[in-house]
Amino acid sequence: xxxxxxxxxxxxxxxxxxxxxxxxxxxxxxxxxxxxxxxxxxxxxxxxxxxxxxxxxxxxxxxxxxxxxxxxxxxxxxxxxxxxxxxxxxxxxxxxxxxxxxxxxxxxxxxxxxxxxxxxxxxxxxxxxxxxxxxxxxxxxxxxxxxxxxxxxxxxxxxxxxxxxxxxxxxxxxxxxxxxxxxxxxxxxxxxxxxxxxxxxxxxxxxxxxxxxxxxxxxxxxxxxxxxxxxxxxxxxxxxxxxxxxxxxxxxxxxxxxxxxxxxxxxxxxxxxxxxxxxxxxxxxxxxxxxxxxxxxxxxxxxxxxxxxxxxxxxxxxxxxxxxxxxxxxxxxxxxxxxxxxxxxxxxxxxxxxxxxxxxxxxxxxxxxxxxxxxxxxxxxxxxxxxxxxxxxxxxxxxxxxxxxxxxxxxxxxxxxxxxxxxxxxxxxxxxxxxxxxxxxxxxxxxxxxxxxxxxxxxxxxxxxxxxxxxxxxxxxxxxxxxxxxxxxxxxxxxxxxxxxxxxxxxxxxxxxxxxxxxxxxxxxxxxxxxxxxxxxxxxxxxxxxxxxxxxxxxxxxxxxxxxxxxxx
Amino acid sequence: xxxxxxxxxxxxxxxxxxxxxxxxxxxxxxxxxxxxxxxxxxxxxxxxxxxxxxxxxxxxxxxxxxxxxxxxxxxxxxxxxxxxxxxxxxxxxxxxxxxxxxxxxxxxxxxxxxxxxxxxxxxxxxxxxxxxxxxxxxxxxxxxxxxxxxxxxxxxxxxxxxxxxxxxxxxxxxxxxxxxxxxxxxxxxxxxxxxx
Numbered sequence: 212x213x214x215x216x217x218x219x220x221x222x223x224x225x226x227x228x229x230x231x232x233x234x235x236x237x238x239x240x241x242x243x244x245x246x247x248x249x250x251x252x253x254x255x256x257x258x259x260x261x262x263x264x265x266x267x268x269x270x271x272x273x274x275x276x277x278x279x280x281x282x283x284x285x286x287x288x289x290x291x292x293x294x295x296x297x298x299x300x301x302x303x304x305x306x307x308x309x310x311x312x313x314x315x316x317x318x319x320x321x322x323x324x325x326x327x328x329x330x331x332x333x334x335x336x337x338x339x340x341x342x343x344x345x346x347x348x349x350x351x352x353x354x355x356x357x358x359x360x361x362x363x364x365x366x367x368x369x370x371x372x373x374x375x376x377x378x379x380x381x382x383x384x385x386x387x388x389x390x391x392x393x394x395x396x397x398x399x400x401x402x403x404x405x406x407x408x409x410x411x412x413x414x415x416x417x418x419x420x421x422x423x424x425x426x427x428x429x430x431x432x433x434x435x436x437x438x439x440x441x442x443x444x445x446x447x448x449x450x451x452x453x454x455x456x457x458x459x460x461x462x463x464x465x466x467x468x469x470x471x472x473x474x475x476x477x478x479x480x481x482x483x484x485x486x487x488x489x490x491x492x493x494x495x496x497x498x499x500x501x502x503x504x505x506x507x508x509x510x511x512x513x514x515x516x517x518x519x520x521x522x523x524x525x526x527x528x529x530x531x532x533x534x535x536x537x538x539x540x541x542x543x544x545x546x547x548x549x550x551x552x553x554x555x556x557x558x559x560x561x562x563x564x565x566x567x568x569x570x571x572x573x574x575x576x577x578x579x580x581x582x583x584x585x586x587x588x589x590x591x592x593x594x595x596x597x598x599x600x601x602x603x604x605x606x607x608x609x610x611x612x613x614x615x616x617x618x619x620x621x622x623x624x625x626x627x628x629x630x631x632x633x634x635x636x637x638x639x640x641x642x643x644x645x646x647x648x649x650x651x652x653x654x655x656x657x658x659x660x661x662x663x664x665x666x667x668x669x670x671x672x673x674x675x676x677x678x679x680x681x682x683x684x685x686x687x688x689x690x691x692x693x694x695x696x697x698x699x700x701x702x703x704x705x706x707x708x709x710x711x712x713x714x715x716x717x718x719x720x721x722x723x724x725x726x727x728x729x730x731x732x733x734x735x736x737x738x739x740x741x742x743x744x745x746x747x748x749x750x751x752x753x754x755x756x757x758x759x760x761x762x763x764x765x766x767x768x769x770x771x772x773x774x775x776x777x778x779x780x
Numbered sequence: 781x782x783x784x785x786x787x788x789x790x791x792x793x794x795x796x797x798x799x800x801x802x803x804x805x806x807x808x809x810x811x812x813x814x815x816x817x818x819x820x821x822x823x824x825x826x827x828x829x830x831x832x833x834x835x836x837x838x839x840x841x842x843x844x845x846x847x848x849x850x851x852x853x854x855x856x857x858x859x860x861x862x863x864x865x866x867x868x869x870x871x872x873x874x875x876x877x878x879x880x881x882x883x884x885x886x887x888x889x890x891x892x893x894x895x896x897x898x899x900x901x902x903x904x905x906x907x908x909x910x911x912x913x914x915x916x917x918x919x920x921x922x923x924x925x926x927x928x929x930x931x932x933x934x935x936x937x938x939x940x941x942x943x944x945x946x947x948x949x950x951x952x953x954x955x956x957x958x959x960x961x962x963x964x965x966x967x968x969x970x971x972x973x974x975x976x
Binding site for chain 2 (some may be wrong): 439
């Protein structure tokens with residue numbers, strides 16, 4: 212595996228002057244490249260043997276208008292690349308000036324770039340030349356301005372009077388309807404207020420009989436401005452917003468965010484904290500899979516499974532509610548540890564749940580595993596190849612259903628996952644059936660992880676001892692001037708994260724949940740970007756749905772488990 | 781339409797006591813068979829799934845028959861954040877529902893925008909449609925939803941039949957006017973003047 216210096220040297224040797232700057236902040240190799248050569252360099256990075264960055268994990272941008280030290284250009288477009296061969300990562304930054312706010316599109320190099328570039332255009336106004344469909348994606352089509360620019364005032368709402376027609380994307384309708392009096396192709400609008408579309412997704416489909424000829428998705432109906440909002444408070448105040456990204460597994464989002472901030476501080480959480488994170492994280496993963504599978508099976512007409520799976524879920528919610536006071540929105544993790552230790556009786560209740568859960572899971576599997584209707588509706592539907600899945604930026608259970616054992620808990624182990632004995636669940640088919648079955652397998656693996664973690668969990672503190680991030684004990688606050696000052700500064704100024712940038716991926720329930728953070732050293736986040744797994748899963752949806760019957764498009768959507776909160780952020 | 785207009789237009793024709801009796805009987809039927817349309821968009825939608833699932837079981841209040849067609853439902857449960865992009869769709873769904881109809885704003889986002897006070901989120905659905913019960917919580921517990929259902933049932937108990945007559949319904953206040961004029965509604969929020 213090439214070291215980060217070797218990668219940087221190779222790129223520099225090839226392109227010389229076009230590589231403006233290179234560094235390895237917090238162990239993440241980064242190159243800044245010239246705008247006019249960006250596309251050449253990205254092509255080289257993808258195709259050159261030895262590099263082969265075949266996955267565009269994420270693309271985003273940042274606005275340098277209010278950064279204390281001025282940037283060379285106002286905007287920076289940031290690409291995060293990964294190689295599926297050896298797992299190496301690279302960050303490529305391209306400066307884009309305000310006057311000439313354009314950049315060459317890379318949508319044909321990586322399919323995942325398509326929507327990522329649309330999002331950058333929507334939020335920052337960077338125009339991607341050569342992009343086939345450069346439209347707004349999160350804000351509505353009549354929105355004026357670009358919301359994530361630093362000079363856009365956060366409270367400026369803009370009303371919309373009618374939804375977009377999407378007629379420009381759907382293409383023509385074949386023969387002229389005037390000739391025969393009718394066209395063979397029928398427009399069908401699914402969603403967003405449609406039960407099968409999970410409330411916030413819209414697909415405008417061109418149908419021939421019952422077959423979808425073309426599908427045009429529209430997202431952004433739940434765009435709640437997470438990234439803009441994060442810039443208004445201090446670093447701790449972001450944690451409740453992360454709950455509501457993937458609200459089915461809020462704990463995992465909390466953990467993903469605080470791990471990124473801890474990385475910038477160089478803090479390693481205590482051992483007990485790591486075990487607690489593993490346990491509550493895996494519990495969240497189980498809940499998330501329960502909701503996904505339950506909803507998908509309801510879409511197929513199998514209502515009983517929904518009740519069985521929700522039994523597990525309600526019991527885990529009861530446990531988590533005792534832990535942090537809320538069922539869905541936990542806000543339990545803190546920068547440097549956890550808010551508090553586990554409650555009394557946590558272990559007893561959890562062991563009871565673990566004892567009963569295999570029975571619940573096997574009940575559901577007993578109903579569907581050999582069920583003719585289930586198999587007919589799911590096997591061979593919505594098949595995706597490995598190459599396509601990587602190019603679309605897929606991660607998580609959906610990628611593992613194609614046979615690629617990419618699981619960040621194994622590939623880039625964090626917390627104590629490396630010490631525990633568990634397997635990565637994979638399947639080979641890449642269809643709806645395998646995506647569902649991978650989730651069942653993962654629930655069983657999660658139970659294994661939790662059991663071992665419970666057995667091994669040591670006693671000890673759950674917060675690190677670090678004056679920069681943790682409030683002092685109350686008796687120190689009241690008895691010593693140092694404690695009082697420390698408390699005062701942390702409350703008043705907030706946690707001061709060192710200036711710099713970091714990208715830390717976490718294996719969330721849907722896949723790689725990454726937070727890309729830029730700090731300017733003040734007590735407030737300068738830029739927080741969330742790399743949401745659902746966003747990159749859903750951008751492949753139209754290509755999978757096209758050619759299928761409309762009835763199959765519904766379980767196909769269910770198998771991807773699109774959570775609107777993290778899709779639209 | 782229907783039973784409301786029959787009684788509403790013939791004041792004095794039916795004896796007051798009979799009027800009262802019919803009123804009570806109709807309200808009793810209405811309050812115990814609310815058919816919800818779950819307009820679930822976000823986290824609250826997940827919690828609404830908990831409301832209808834077996835542990836909490838909203839069937840005890842006669843509101844378990846979830847309809848996904850607005851024309852078959854009489855209770856609109858707006859569970860989740862409503863963005864400016866979603867607002868015209870919410871308005872259309874509400875208009876498609878037949879009278880009598882009621883609305884529960886499930887959770888703070890629907891009730892007031894919640895802690896999403898920004899460029900994308902409508903600061904309370906009462907800027908778009910009228911609301912009968914506001915339910916706080918982020919998200920509310922399923923028990924809180926039962927509280928809202930009971931509150932709504934009490935409200936229905938006190939209604940007169942002609943309250944749902946379209947012409948006789950009291951007009952909304954100007955700032956919550958539903959006659960969809962975006963230009964006017966923008967002025968209710970902060971403006972962009974003086975800022976780039």
